[in-house]
Every structure is written in structure tokens, then in C-alpha cells.
Amino acid sequence: MASGYLVRQGDRCDTVSVLLDGYCYGQKDDGEGNCQIVSLAISGDVIGLEHLYLLTTDHNVRALTTVDVAMIPLSAVQQLSASRPAIAHALGIHQAINHAIAREWIVNIGARDGLRRVAHFLCEFAVRCDAWRSDTAAGYELPMSQEQIGQATGLTAVHVNRMLKTLHAAGLIERSWRNVVFSNWEGLRDVACFSSDYLHPGRQVPAPGYRTV
Amino acid sequence: MASGYLVRQGDRCDTVSVLLDGYCYGQKDDGEGNCQIVSLAISGDVIGLEHLYLLTTDHNVRALTTVDVAMIPLSAVQQLSASRPAIAHALGIHQAINHAIAREWIVNIGARDGLRRVAHFLCEFAVRCDAWRSDTAAGYELPMSQEQIGQATGLTAVHVNRMLKTLHAAGLIERSWRNVVFSNWEGLRDVACFSSDYLHPGRQVPAPGYRTV
DNA sequence: TTGTTAGACTTACATAGGTTAAGCAGACTT
DNA sequence: AAGTCTGCTTAACCTATGTAAGTCTAACAA
Numbered sequence: 001m002a003s004g005y006l007v008r009q010g011d012r013c014d015t016v017s018v019l020l021d022g023y024c025y026g027q028k029d030d031g032e033g034n035c036q037i038v039s040l041a042i043s044g045d046v047i048g049l050e051h052l053y054l055l056t057t058d059h060n061v062r063a064l065t066t067v068d069v070a071m072i073p074l075s076a077v078q079q080l081s082a083s084r085p086a087i088a089h090a091l092g093i094h095q096a097i098n099h100a101i102a103r104e105w106i107v108n109i110g111a112r113d114g115l116r117r118v119a120h121f122l123c124e125f126a127v128r129c130d131a132w133r134s135d136t137a138a139g140y141e142l143p144m145s146q147e148q149i150g151q152a153t154g155l156t157a158v159h160v161n162r163m164l165k166t167l168h169a170a171g172l173i174e175r176s177w178r179n180v181v182f183s184n185w186e187g188l189r190d191v192a193c194f195s196s197d198y199l200h201p202g203r204q205v206p207a208p209g210y211r212t213v
Numbered sequence: 214m215a216s217g218y219l220v221r222q223g224d225r226c227d228t229v230s231v232l233l234d235g236y237c238y239g240q241k242d243d244g245e246g247n248c249q250i251v252s253l254a255i256s257g258d259v260i261g262l263e264h265l266y267l268l269t270t271d272h273n274v275r276a277l278t279t280v281d282v283a284m285i286p287l288s289a290v291q292q293l294s295a296s297r298p299a300i301a302h303a304l305g306i307h308q309a310i311n312h313a314i315a316r317e318w319i320v321n322i323g324a325r326d327g328l329r330r331v332a333h334f335l336c337e338f339a340v341r342c343d344a345w346r347s348d349t350a351a352g353y354e355l356p357m358s359q360e361q362i363g364q365a366t367g368l369t370a371v372h373v374n375r376m377l378k379t380l381h382a383a384g385l386i387e388r389s390w391r392n393v394v395f396s397n398w399e400g401l402r403d404v405a406c407f408s409s410d411y412l413h414p415g416r417q418v419p420a421p422g423y424r425t426v
Numbered sequence: 427t428t429g430t431t432a433g434a435c436t437t438a439c440a441t442a443g444g445t446t447a448a449g450c451a452g453a454c455t456t
Numbered sequence: 457a458a459g460t461c462t463g464c465t466t467a468a469c470c471t472a473t474g475t476a477a478g479t480c481t482a483a484c485a486a
Binding site: 010026028029030031032034035036038039050051052053054055056058059074075078079082085089092093095096097098099100102103104105106107108109110111112116151153154193194195197198200203204205208 | 268320
Binding site for chain 1: 482
């Protein structure tokens with residue numbers, strides 16, 4: 001529905017949002033005009049869980065596409081969490097996974113070279129969207145400009161373009177406009193050293209039995 | 214007390230630790246032998262809060278110095294959180310701040326050049342340790358080798374050395390061995406574009422009134 | 427039709443930072 | 457005291473990535 005900023009750095013925030021449809025990204029200024037993308041949110045993600053704990057936001061949240069968002073007053077989330085511990089626990093899991101993704105981004109930007117960085121970024125996006133399961137020929141749409149991919153990976157748009165071309169030349173991906181097809185998923189995953197462990201798929205800690213009886 | 218690993222990547226973890234004394238760091242492998250430092254813990258920090266939510270760990274936690282750690286069984290933390298909502302809330306705040314620090318590290322590594330990266334790292338460490346308040350002449354001890362600073366900032370040890378020398382030449386810091394003195398705190402902060410906002414000092418969201426009566 | 431814009435794509439060139447190698451100092455062993 | 461280690465330091469060289477500038481296309485507006 002909305003487009004543009006959902007949250008602004010420095011804001012006092014009193015809502016938690018659920019992204020019903022579309023894509024958003026978190027962004028921080030480095031203090032000299034450069035912007036770094038620090039997170040990505042896809043349909044179903046909860047945005048701004050930290051508002052439950054921190055009075056002001058330290059980063060912007062912006063829409064990448066047209067989005068559909070449910071904004072829930074903080075007090076409602078607090079009441080819900082208090083009365084339904086299982087929901088509080090689920091929010092905690094969500095937050096912990098987002099934190100794990102941030103750690104992996106630090107590794108990606110800090111330790112990998114350009115090619116592996118872009119490859120890893122593509123892998124993560126695909127797995128998070130479940131796109132890699134679907135018909136490979138169909139591919140998926142990456143709703144970001146090369147400039148934005150650069151801001152997420154700590155590279156310039158020019159270099160992102162080079163790396164995408166290299167991945168294509170290596171027969172790992174096919175592309176047209178923003179559509180990406182994995183011609184060789186295994187190969188791409190190997191280049192990126194991608195493992196989905198940090199996304200913590202599968203089981204998490206079950207909600208402890210709060211004996212309120 | 215202990216030295217070496219506190220937690221290993223892939224472990225099933227059933228304790229939460231409180232770092233009573235010393236320094237620890239979080240570390241992840243990039244899949245090709247390079248190690249990236251993804252977090253730092255100082256005295257008073259709680260380590261492994263994500264174990265409340267995730268069954269396995271996605272990163273190592275290692276001691277940087279001799280450390281004194283209290284390891285608390287997960288079940289005890291769960292019980293404490295259930296019976297004392299204010300404590301659960303405090304843990305949430307702690308976790309949210311750690312997440313905010315991770316975001317800032319992404320910005321630091323992804324958007325800043327070597328000099329500003331190292332400067333920012335020094336600023337963050339100093340502020341987190343409160344060292345910048347104390348007698349500037351005394352300085353503080355940074356318990357990391359230049360190799361480790363490099364792993365935290367995404368640079369090589371050689372380049373960290375160059376940057377430290379440059380910061381010294383600019384009259385911003387003095388050093389001898391691992392002792393760092395801020396000869397010009399304002400100057401260093403400006404170079405780094407450091408603002409402590411992301412550490413969320415001061416007030417956070419007060420614990421909501423859980424009416425259990 | 428013409429203009430305007432945003433983004434993909436390319437080339438030529440510049441440089442920050444990586445690599446390798448070596449010297450040196452302090453701490454620890456034997 | 458000789459040997460070994462780790463970490464700091466410096467220098468020479470190299471390359472991955474950034475910078476600047478331009479072309480091309482698609483979409484859109486007047």
C-alpha cells in the first residue's frame with residue numbers, strides 16, 4: 001500500500017509492523033552520505049520488533065516495492081505477548097533469526113570477495129523466498145537495482161554488474177532485467193559457501209511451559 | 214577462569230552465560246578458512262541469549278582474555294523470565310542492543326574505508342568500556358592483536374597497522390603495545406563519524422505492567 | 427513526436443588495500 | 457644463553473575494486 005519510508009532513523013516508534021506483501025529493507029547512514037543496507041524483509045516478516053525494547057530506532061526501514069503492511073500499536077503487541085506467552089516466544093525466535101542473519105551479513109561483507117559476496121546474497125534471498133524450490137526455469141524476481149545490491153553487499157553498482165556477468169559466464173545463473181534463474185544451484189551455493197544453517201530452518205526451542213494455572 | 218571456546222558453531226546449547234570479568238568475541242567461519250569476528254562481549258554482558266530461542270548456535274564464542282563466566286542452565290533462565298517479567302524484559306533490551314551493534318558493524322565494514330573503520334572500532338570499544346570518561350592520559354588496554362582487529366573490521370593485520378599509524382600521525386591516538394590513549398577524542402570521533410546512538414544509552418522501553426494480580 | 431528519466435551495461439583508468447617477505451622485540455622453554 | 461614463539465612493524469609489489477564517463481534501452485510525460 002504505502003511506498004517510501006516505514007520508519008526513520010531516530011524516530012520514536014510505537015508500532016510493530018507485519019509485512020503482508022512486498023519487500024522492505026533496513027538502511028543506515030554511515031555519517032558521510034553513504035547508505036548501507038543492513039537487512040531485508042520479505043512477505044510474512046515482522047518489522048520493528050526492537051521497538052518493544054528500544055525507544056528510538058537506529059535505522060530506516062524503506063519499501064523496496066509496493067507493500068502491504070499491518071501496523072500494530074506497541075501496546076497491543078505488549079498485551080498479546082503478556083497474555084499469550086507462546087506468541088511472545090515466537091516473536092523472540094523471529095528476532096533471534098534476524099540477528100543471526102545480521103551476523104552472517106557481517107561475515108559476507110567482511111570476509112568474502114565480491115564474487116562470493118554477490119553469490120551469497122543471491123542464495124540467501126532465494127532460500128528466504130523459497131524460490132529455489134520452484135521451477136528453476138521460471139526463476140524469480142529480485143526486486144532490487146544493482147545499485148541497491150551494491151549497498152547491501154558493500155560493493156559499487158559497477159562491480160555488482162561485473163560479478164553478475166562473471167556468475168553468468170560461469171554458467172551459474174541466467175538473467176534478464178531483474179529476473180534471476182539458477183542454472184546451477186549447487187555450483188552457486190559452492191561459490192558462495194552458502195549454508196542455510198544460520199537461517200535456522202526447522203525446529204527451534206519450544207515455548208517453555210509457563211505454568212499459570 | 215576458562216580460556217578458549219565457550220560455545221562452538223553448531224553446538225546444541227542449553228546454557229546462557231554472564232561474563233563477569235574479561236572479554237569474549239563471537240566468530241564465524243566464512244566456509245573457506247577465513248574467520249570473521251562478529252561481536253564483542255565485555256564484563257557484564259550476557260552471552261548466548263539466543264539459546265532461549267534457537268536450538269543450535271551459528272557462531273563460536275571465544276575468550277579474548279582470561280575470563281570469569283557464570284553459566285546458567287537454560288531452564289533456570291526460562292523459569293526466571295516467566296516468574297519475573299521485568300527480567301525477561303531486561304534480557305530483551307540487552308539482545309536488542311546487541312542486534313543494533315551488529316547492524317552498525319555491517320555499516321562499518323560495508324560503507325567505511327579502512328581508516329574510518331578502525332577509528333570507529335576504537336570508539337565503540339572505548340564507549341562500551343566507558344574508557345573515554347576516565348583519565349585520557351591513562352588510556353585503556355585493547356585486549357586484541359592487530360590480527361584480531363583486522364578480523365573484526367574486515368581488514369588485514371598489515372593494513373590495521375597502517376591505519377593505526379595514520380591515526381597516530383594525525384595526532385588522534387597514542388599507543389604503546391596494546392595500550393591506547395585518545396589524545397584527541399573529538400577528532401577521532403569525527404573521523405569515524407561515531408555516534409553512540411546505536412548503543413542506545415539512557416532510557417529504554419519500560420517493562421510493561423504485566424497485571425498478574 | 428520529442429524529451430526526460432532510471433537503470434543496465436561497458437570501458438579506461440586510478441587507488442585502497444591485499445600479499446609476501448623480512449626484521450625485530452618481548453615472553454617463554456630448555 | 458640459546459632457541460622458539462607470537463605479534464608488531466615496515467617495504468615492495470600486485471590486484472580487486474572504485475571512479476568517471478559514456479552508451480543504450482524501456483518507460484513515461486508533454
